[in-house]
Amino acid sequence: MINKIKSIANSNLNKIIQVRRFIHQNPELSFKEFNTSKYIQKFLKEHKISYEAGILETGIVAKIEGKNPSNKLIVLRADIDALPIQEENNIDYCSTNSGIMHACGHDVHTASLLGTALILKEFKNDFSGTVKFIFQPGEEKLPGGAKLMLEEGVFNETPNSCYAQHVFPDLPAGKVGFKSGIYMASADELHVKIIGKGGHAALPHKLNDPILMAAQLISSLQQIVSRNNNPNNPSVLSFGYIKGDGATNVIPNEVELKGTFRTFDETWRFKAHQKMKAIANGICQSAGGKCDFDIKVGYPFLVNDNIITQNAKSAAVDYLGIKNVVDLELRMTAEDFAYFSQVSPSCFYRLGTGNKNNKWNLHSPTFNIDEKAFSISSGLMAYITLKDLLK
Numbered sequence: 001m002i003n004k005i006k007s008i009a010n011s012n013l014n015k016i017i018q019v020r021r022f023i024h025q026n027p028e029l030s031f032k033e034f035n036t037s038k039y040i041q042k043f044l045k046e047h048k049i050s051y052e053a054g055i056l057e058t059g060i061v062a063k064i065e066g067k068n069p070s071n072k073l074i075v076l077r078a079d080i081d082a083l084p085i086q087e088e089n090n091i092d093y094c095s096t097n098s099g100i101m102h103a104c105g106h107d108v109h110t111a112s113l114l115g116t117a118l119i120l121k122e123f124k125n126d127f128s129g130t131v132k133f134i135f136q137p138g139e140e141k142l143p144g145g146a147k148l149m150l151e152e153g154v155f156n157e158t159p160n161s162c163y164a165q166h167v168f169p170d171l172p173a174g175k176v177g178f179k180s181g182i183y184m185a186s187a188d189e190l191h192v193k194i195i196g197k198g199g200h201a202a203l204p205h206k207l208n209d210p211i212l213m214a215a216q217l218i219s220s221l222q223q224i225v226s227r228n229n230n231p232n233n234p235s236v237l238s239f240g241y242i243k244g245d246g247a248t249n250v251i252p253n254e255v256e257l258k259g260t261f262r263t264f265d266e267t268w269r270f271k272a273h274q275k276m277k278a279i280a281n282g283i284c285q286s287a288g289g290k291c292d293f294d295i296k297v298g299y300p301f302l303v304n305d306n307i308i309t310q311n312a313k314s315a316a317v318d319y320l321g322i323k324n325v326v327d328l329e330l331r332m333t334a335e336d337f338a339y340f341s342q343v344s345p346s347c348f349y350r351l352g353t354g355n356k357n358n359k360w361n362l363h364s365p366t367f368n369i370d371e372k373a374f375s376i377s378s379g380l381m382a383y384i385t386l387k388d389l390l391k
């Protein structure tokens, strides 16, 4: 089976790289992936793969049925949106849409998944069950295309397993990485406004200084992570924005803070929100001010099912050899595939896309990949799926 997969993947390799380059050259922002969606549909049509389009306007669910379609359902997912970044690469397939760029590899995920579909089509007489291919809009923008697609009923029939891969520049092309259990964090945005009473900095006794309140608030809130959180559960609280528009001799009326809170436990997550608000209100009130603490709830944490992930990893060892399969560390970044992982046994794994000569950072204007990754990206996912279907 592996040899047949590799030979189909190899004969499609150039085509899939061209698909990736086309998508890379024509990036579109979250929930506005109209041409990308049309392009994917055209590809599916040309290769006689059935699909349903128009879910959240630009989302697509393609389907390949084996011998006994109701036997088992496996879902494979690629995200299709790009980021508001001006590309700075000097390549002939550079973004032609000003200020928009595939800087998170979603072009790679989409092209690879189309390649996987082409391979699985050639095996439909060999497996029993159904494979669905989700081309998902809006991964980069809250509330997340995954959540909205679930609300539209894409999991009306709960899958037996669900897989996605994501580019990973830290790992060289040719390798992949797995982690069972919790893998990526929930992420919530904190928008805090501290309202005091400003005036001349030489007369603090006549004012309610919001700068001092902000300083106390930032350090006190860290105690939530160090004192209230169970140390077994990784949590991070960071503020990345502070604005108090005064001067050396002017205390402003207001200070604005923006930050992020990340963790791996849904009960603790919402308890922490309440705790943050209580501490912030207490500090500001006792200093004669007020606090407006707004939390924008983002994606939940992503959990990789132990059994499915171990099976996927052993499939990767079969397909690539043990030296090309690595164990990943936990990450505090977030991903809306987490919503799928909360309702279906799932595995979100990493595709090595880096190399020795380049330092490519995700979400940067010079992000790119080593396209050697395509020699494994479609075939490995096809093999993981087939191994799961034949189990």
Ligand code: NI
Binding pocket: 104, 105, 106, 139, 166
């Ligand atoms: Ni991404």
